[in-house]
Amino acid sequence: MAAALVESDSIHQPVYCNSVPQFLDNNTDTASFPLPIMSPSAAPCSAGPAKEGLVPGLSNSQIAAVSSLKPAHFDLSKVIRPNILSLAPYRCARDDYQDGILLDANENSLGHSLPQGSSFPAFQASHDNAGANGATSVSVPRTGALPKDDPLQLHRYPDPSLYNIKPTLASLRQLPDESYVMLGVGSDEVLDLLQRVAAKPGQDAILICPPTYGMYSVCAAVNDLDVIKVPLNVEGGNFSLDVDKILSTLSASPQIKLIFLCSPGNPTGTLLSLDSIRRTLDYRDWNGLVVVDEAYIDFAEEELRSGKRSVDASAVSLLKEYKNLVVTQTLSKAFGLAAIRLGICYSSPALIQILNNTKAPYNISAPTAHLASLALSEAGLTQMRSTVRQLLSNRDALISSLQSIPSVGQILGANEANFVLVQILDQQGGKPDSKRAGMVYKIMAEQKGLVVRNRSSELGCEGCLRITVGTEQENERCIQLMKDLLSS
Ligand SMILES: Cc1ncc(COP(=O)(O)O)c(C=O)c1O
Secondary structure, three states: OOOOOOOOOOOOOOEEOOOOOOOOOOOOOHHHOOOOOOOHHHOOOOOOHHHHHHOOOOOHHHHHHHHOOEOOOOOHHHHOOHHHHOEEOOOOHHHHOOOOOOOOOOOOOOOOOOOOOOOOOOOOHHHHOEOOOOOEOOOOOOOOOOOOOOOOOOOOOOOOOHHHHHHHHHHHOOOOOHHHEEEEOHHHHHHHHHHHHHOOOOOOEEEEOOOOOOHHHHHHHHOOOEEEEOOOEOHHHOOEOOHHHHHHHHHHOOOEEEEEEEOOOOOOOOOOOHHHHHHHHHOOOOOOEEEEEOOOHHHHHHHHHOOOOOOOOOHHHHHHOEOOEEEEEEOOOOOOOHHHOOEEEEEOHHHHHHHHHHOOOOOOOHHHHHHHHHHOOHHHHHHHHHHHHHHHHHHHHHHHHHHOOOOEEEEEOOOOOOEEEEEEEOOOOOOEOHHHHHHHHHHHHHHOOOOOEEOOOOOOOOOEEEEEOOOHHHHHHHHHHHHHHHHO
8 A cells, every 4th residue: 555645834733634544654664564444433343453553654563563462452542532543643854855955844044043152062973973872863964054063953853863762762661662662841741642642621531549740630630631539548658559449430430541650659759569550451341541650760770770679660561561551751850851851651652653643743852852862871871870879878868867857757658769758747746747847848948948849738648748859968958957947
């Protein structure tokens, strides 16, 4: 079957194919084999391997890979909104032609407008075509224009290869290839996009397990979705999933299209067991996506690497088995690159293709991609791991100092991330005291110049402050202030 090419003058507009999905993505081998062509409304009702073929842009080998995954009852074509399922990947002339005089994309032919002599981050690729992670990178200079002053080719739209960060991330997480990886402007963009592709505004719902990260509900409010809550088991600060309650809620509420699980949790700092995630993935009486937000996973992974924990931490390992699983990660935490806004989504190639068909073109900037490629190089990973080890050691010291303060109660959760959740007790030193926690929080922020997070109104977090692990000096200052305030 010949691939249909839909040319769009504006490369920023996704191309809609209302009735017949067209297979347009150059990254894939779509042109060489027949794919089932059906309108989403004509999707087969029964589960079967052909249903992944409804996703425009998915290759034959990807369809085969996805249809071999569990669970058998899961039908992605019924989870994704029909208008999204029919989106074809957009194409621009640059996907086909990268060299020569490039007058196709209305870029500024005279180059960027940064003042002369502006400094650029160390850039090795401009002359030898090799990205910092050793991968082949953009073909620069494409026009011979300004390679020295514009090593990142800032006047061009980002090259789709993005310095090969997707294959690098796939191999870092032991996934087969980049078809399992999608990139977003922080994981926040991914979390929002997942809701947008799967849940119909004003009709559908998401399920969350409080206490948890606030953005799931913020995105749901923006997307006009209901939020159904099944709290974590919070007794004793253990923070585990109440799987039985989750499953019965799913059965009772078919409008739930996505579950958001946070592991390690924010603000709980606690990993969810992979067994409890598996039970949710296997549940036959529900057809939706299980999203595991692993923004803090590299802190737990480092403990695994150093032998301090023995059980697998990341749900990424389950992606080889399950097609209803999505895992999000970020370079904002362990990699220390919150400013560049790079979030990562790992899932089956079918869902990844849908997300790529839906996201804005060029959502990842060239500077971001270049900096990410440096962070993901061997040297970058070594640096990240060493920083994480230092933070873990600072965390342990912070915890033991906190425990020596009389009005400090339990440190809740399992401390698997770069923060601690600490209870402030009343003056008698007996019960958690949210009012006192609020007082400490406010005085530290407004009078002492040290800002932590007041989480005392969160379920199971009575009297709790969440303290990000700082440098040794920052932690000492925090401890000193808390001692002073709590002794008065
Ligand atoms: C649990 C959790 N998920 C996602 C994010 C957002 O991360 P990003 O910076 O990648 O958007 C945060 C940020 O604090 C977080 O705590």
